[in-house]
Amino acid sequence: MENTQESPLNVVIVPTPGMGHLIPLIEFANRLVNLHKFSVTFIIPNDGSPMELPKKLLLSQPEPISTIFLPPVSFDDLPEDARNETRIIQSLTRSLHFLRDEFKALVQSSTRVVAFVVDVFGIDAFDIAKEFGLEPYVFLATGFMLLSLIFELPKLDQIYSCEYRDLPEPIKLPGCVPFDGKDIPDPLQHRKDFVYQRTLQQCKDFPLAAGIIVNSFIDFEKGPFEALTEVSRGLPPVYPVGPLTRNGSDNEVEGFSDCLKWLDEQPSESVLYVCFGSGGTLSREQMNELALGLEMSGQRFLWVVKEPVETSANATFFGSKSVNDPVSYLPDGFLERTKEVGLVIPSWAPQVHVLSHGSTGGFLTHCGWNSTLEAIVHGVPLIAWPLYAEQKMNATLLKDDSNVAFKVNVNENGLVGREDIATYAKQLIEGDEGKLLRTRMRELKNAAKMALSPHGSSTNHLAKVAGIWKKKGIN
Known part of the structure; x- marks a missing residue:
């Protein structure tokens, strides 16, 4: 038990498939380790796609960062032309029982888990965190403009009956530069599709997050950041911690x-x-x-x-x-x-x-x-x-x-x-x-x-999140 007290506090991160999701999460994990002395455990769903590159990247990380690879799930029932987003969402949904078992074992071990972080497609795992007394956080590998769309999509869904690409006027999200309806991500352009309906539900569940960590920085997206942090909107706190990028080994x-x-x-x-x-x-x-x-x-x-x-x-x-x-x-x-x-x-x-x-x-x-x-x-x-x-x-x-x-x-x-x-x-x-x-x-x-400097805005926001998680380790 003495060793348990001395072991670092642990953050569990659950990415969905795609190197675009994994790379910034690994950089985020390294900053947690280097700046705030956490350990990090990645729990990786397996959609059956080639895992050589993700495995190589994850297994090359320093010792405080470890990885658990979940068993592969079957997509035999999906049509060959199923959207990538369908596979991404289902890779997590169909892995939830594996994820719960691994997370339970981790929590019941000597590992001092204080935080549970998913990516933008991981909302379905919120209940697992709550079951074990943790508040779920979301890491958004993209910027505040997409986060603004996530919070506004349920509203847009009620206002408009047509496909978004057919809207005659540009869409204006709070604090964001206007953009055409056809610029909304393609999976959201088919409102009767499975991906749209699942994404809409996940957008409705986003406010249940304890906080949203964003791979951006204030001077890059000041307008949407300020709009998202207006107290009157009642949204979860957002923490810009970027830009988190590869150094190039x-x-x-x-x-x-x-x-x-x-x-x-x-x-x-x-x-x-x-x-x-x-x-x-x-x-x-x-x-x-x-x-x-x-x-x-x-x-x-x-x-x-x-x-x-x-x-x-x-x-x-x-x-x-x-x-x-x-x-x-x-x-x-x-x-x-x-x-x-x-x-x-x-x-x-x-x-x-x-x-x-x-x-x-x-x-x-x-x-x-x-x-x-x-x-x-x-x-x-x-x-x-x-x-x-x-x-x-x-x-x-x-x-x-x-x-x-x-x-x-x-x-x-x-x-x-x-x-x-x-x-x-x-x-x-x-x-x-x-x-x-x-x-x-x-x-x-x-x-x-400047944002990533020792007293920069992104460094300070990361410190805020780390401080919240460290308090969990004391309680």
Whole structure:
């Protein structure tokens, strides 16, 4: 029992599938360990998708961070075309009995569990925390704009009867820049669908959280933060603790020395980095337009290419599905014609190392929140090309509110055309507008650094949460 008293207080974290959820949670766990001396236990649902990368990442963490992997659940009853969000939600729902058993064993052991944290899809696990006398917290891997939508969705559902994409006027959430109804995440665009109904119910349950920890910072999203913290709204307390991003380990660079060497040889801020994240994919026609647009621009580029997919913009969300060499899908002669200015890398690149390199002058991105924050931390302006999830809302935030991005236009054929791509690239790297975006992004970079400094706003909010949990350990 004496050892129990000396052991660190423990925070249990339950992520749902997807590297976009897991990466910031691991960074959050490390800050809890390093700044506040907690231990952390991850309990990982298993949806049957490839686990090699999550396992490698989790098992490489320092000793105060441990992991319990739950048994896989079956999705044999789901149709082949079931949405990714259906699998994410069901991966947790169908694992609840496993989760409860593991959590019970943890609580009944010498582990001093004081906090229970789920991600945005984990609301169904609230009852497990309450059963064992803990208040559930939510970690939101995205920003305050999405959190505003979560709290307002039940209201929107009552006000409007049509699909949100058909709304004639922009949606104005408290404190947020207006955005078009079509920018609401795709799963919420089908109101009779299972995902919409489950998400709506989870949004109604969000106020039951004891607190919501957000991977953002006040100077980036001041308007929505202030609106969410108005006492009169009666919402749970929110704690901005971001930007929580990867540092970029030396292990990530293994096998990519040629990529970084190529960057070393390019002029300062001259390279456009093109990457659609771990989950984003393009159709073959769109991939062709992008290639020809980069060529037309005459700008230096580093492009992470994936095998095209015709049916989905997030086909690699649960892991890479490339069977063939993605480079083989590029237009004939493209590599030869652009070899003096461009470098094409199949499937993956050490993104943090690329964004932090002095030669990188812009980032064409899908606007996933992790990529967005990494760009801010390294001061790299953006071409916003959203594909799925809340990325269209993120793109609007980056263009219309933060003024750090161009946002692509999709033509009547559903494509971003090569001429537009060439214009965006040239403007961002060489143009006066690009210089303005770069200046604003550097200001955001400095604000992010301040937020994470020893007395910064995000560090202070993390300390508030940690203080609440430490009191649980005393009581």
